Amino acid sequence: MTDSAGAEADGSRRAFALDSRIPGDVPGGFDALRHLWETQIGDVFPLPAFSPATIGGLRVKGRAAKVRDVAITDVHGVSVLRTSGTRGGDEDQVRMYVVRRGAWTLDGPPDSGEQTVSAGQFLLRHVGRPSQFETAPHTRTKIFALPAAMLEPLLGNRIITGPADSAEVRLLVAHTNMVHATIADLSPAGTR
Template sequence: MHGTGAEVHGTRGVFAVDSTAPGSAPRGLDAFRRGWETQVGDDVFQLPAFSPDTIGDFRVKGNVAKVHGAAMADLHAESATRTADVPGGDQDLVAMYVVRRGAWTLGGPPGYGDRTVSAGQFLVRHLGNLTAFETSAHLTAKFLVLPPR
């Protein structure tokens, strides 16, 4: 497992994580969270709490970047992921999810139900609040989250 980060013009920047090597999964989520909080920040783009199954078997490889206030990720997940809780508070974000393999299910606003983005599909939506989500194992996806301003 490795995680790296780079400063971009004195601001936060990019990190890579690979917790797919044998034996690295138990600390994979910790490495991802550290990279996210250090390079992307937890001010606007908050990470949720994850389920115990996700914490114990977080096998993800990918790159995440924050550029001009937008967060972007290119992820390849061997294990399924599921949130246990989402950060509270209002968010005024626009997010786009593009799934190439597997499926990503996102919680919907009250009364609208969940949305599943399957391989070959994408979803763009306004996030008033962060919602729960889960992904299938063997997911290949990209996401882009734009800040409120």
């Protein structure tokens, strides 16, 4: 587990990478991972309540970055990731899931049921409450947690899905890959 950007005094920029497949990469186990996540990313995108089986057999590789009020997370779950119930509270965010391999299944609003995002697809939706999810083994996903203020008026209650290889999604993914690569070197002006 590496903390590649450290914490800014104003909390505008933070990042870390981890590979729980490597013995010793998460000293202190899941509790240490949860603490790192909550101190680096959690104020924008809280870590969900995972099932005991997920916590006990966690095999994941990933990186996460927080830039101001946006969180970008790359997840390669070797093991199945499954939540157990939801945390309380509201999450006024727009989230985008771009699945490159496997499948990510999310519970949906009461009137729409579950939604599965398969490899090669994306899903964009407004999140008003924490949701449960489950992944297939070896799922690779990029998750964007974005502030709702600018996007929710355009999105409303719609759920938008489409191909992950569309020009717009490729541009967004390329930009966030560059953020991951340069976040440790960004000045406060660059972060803004």
